[in-house]
Amino acid sequence: MLFNPAIETLPLPKLRKLQNERLRNLVNYVYDRVPFYRQQFDEVGLQPSQIKGIDDLPLLPFTNKQDLRNNYPFGLLAVPRAEISRIHCSSGTTGKPTVVGYTAGDIDIFSEVVARSLAAGGCKPGMMLQNGYGYGLFTGGLGLHYGAEKLGMTIVPVSGGMTERQLMLLQDFKPDVLCCTPSYAQTLAEELQKREIPLESLNLRYALLGAEPWTETIRQHVQNGLGLQATNIYGLSEIIGPGVSQEDVEEPGSGSYVWEDHFYPEIVDKDTGEVLPEGELGVLVLTTLTKRGMPLIRYRTNDITNLFYDQCGKRTHIKMGPIKGRADGMLIIRGVNLFYTQVEEVLQMFEHLTPHYQLIVSREGTMDEVEVHVEVSEKLLRALDLQHISIVELCRFPVLSELSATFGKRLKENTGLTMKVTLKVTGEIPRSEGGKLNRVVDNRQVY
Ligand code: ADP
Ligand code: K
CATH class of the missing domain: 3.40.50.12780 (ANL, N-terminal domain)
Incomplete structure (x- = not known):
């Protein structure tokens, strides 16, 4: 009609x-x-x-x-x-x-x-x-x-x-x-x-x-x-x-x-x-x-x-x-627009997180999920005497699980989206090797 x-x-x-x-x-x-x-x-x-x-x-x-x-x-x-x-x-x-x-x-x-x-x-x-x-x-x-x-x-x-x-x-x-x-x-x-x-x-x-x-x-x-x-x-x-x-x-x-x-x-x-x-x-x-x-x-x-x-x-x-x-570079997560720079802005507010990060976007069933990988600063790890720890153990430390929770909360406030936060040890997130660095890994294959 x-x-x-x-x-x-x-x-x-x-x-x-x-x-x-x-x-x-x-x-x-x-x-x-x-x-x-x-x-x-x-x-x-x-x-x-x-x-x-x-x-x-x-x-x-x-x-x-x-x-x-x-x-x-x-x-x-x-x-x-x-x-x-x-x-x-x-x-x-x-x-x-x-x-x-x-x-x-x-x-x-x-x-x-x-x-x-x-x-x-x-x-x-x-x-x-x-x-x-x-x-x-x-x-x-x-x-x-x-x-x-x-x-x-x-x-x-x-x-x-x-x-x-x-x-x-x-x-x-x-x-x-x-x-x-x-x-x-x-x-x-x-x-x-x-x-x-x-x-x-x-x-x-x-x-x-x-x-x-x-x-x-x-x-x-x-x-x-x-x-x-x-x-x-x-x-x-x-x-x-x-x-x-x-x-x-x-x-x-x-x-x-x-x-x-x-x-x-x-x-x-x-x-x-x-x-x-x-x-x-x-x-x-x-x-x-x-x-x-x-x-x-x-x-x-x-x-x-x-x-x-x-x-x-x-x-x-x-x-x-x-x-x-x-x-x-705008992502659309469950219909909501997300610029990865918004994550960057939140990251800047955290002294104990390095500026290196990565967003992993996936689709679990029909729901878009965003996982943010961030690095804990070497300074904090040293202060906690945790330089040699593996990532799996990181979340067992209250200071760190609190850091990850607060970061998640700020992300939600700034973007309107709930994201899963994964803490990594300094140096673990890929760095640019001269070329363009992919801050975002979109595994949804929608486009
Ligand atoms: P909306 O209210 O439609 O979400 P926004 O201004 O928040 O409007 O977002 C607009 C953006 O959403 C568009 O620029 C486009 O990237 C995306 N979008 C909207 N509709 C479609 C569609 N049918 N297919 C693909 N992308 C779409
Ligand atoms: K949209």
């Missing part, structure tokens, strides 16, 4: 015309209202009038996550704070989150693109949606919620986690649709099997899964385990939240439609920033053509993918492939 057929099938020349108009408005709008953009344009000697349409996009400088951080919390707003009707943050970071502000009009756009996404994923008005995305600062919960309302669905706003309750509601309320992260959908599938709950006691037909990368193997697992058809929903808070692109349930595995009347996509070379031709893999860059609260121009998502037109598709909008990886 198409939620907005007029726009979703708008002939390409008309779509371009609309995008050109919107981009021209946008550059004037931000130049007048956001000092950051005025300065950025002035620095490269760019007049808003030079931008006639999307063909001129390469003239515009990129923006990135650091620009949001530098302008924390409200420096990039293009309207007075009082005109912002909602604030969200990017998941994970509790240190300095990435803040985004929406006007009432932006919330309408958000609902519109999520409604389109839900419809593309198989949803129809009147169907019941169990929303297992987290409610709160994270865009997932409320984003899906408002979109489902716009489409005319019945929403069960259960939020993330609480597996026992999710399973109960799936059986008692019999929702048609499930939204959550793909790894959580796997958990639900496994728990059903463990409890020998027959699929017939459920009524699930569709799932829209996103917020983290996933594969065809996971799709098969979820589809078989929950008895439904699963599609991919992609998005990021900076641009709007989930609903930047969405797979059509009748065109599985052939990419996701980007709602490009609102979010104009480009693929650029990770190093040179040069725009790459259709089909080639590179960094996805997005421009919000219509948002008014905090518009972003040529935002580097750091997600690696490609763009292509699907001739047999039922929409005219361009498609993007699945996310192949990240250009910036």
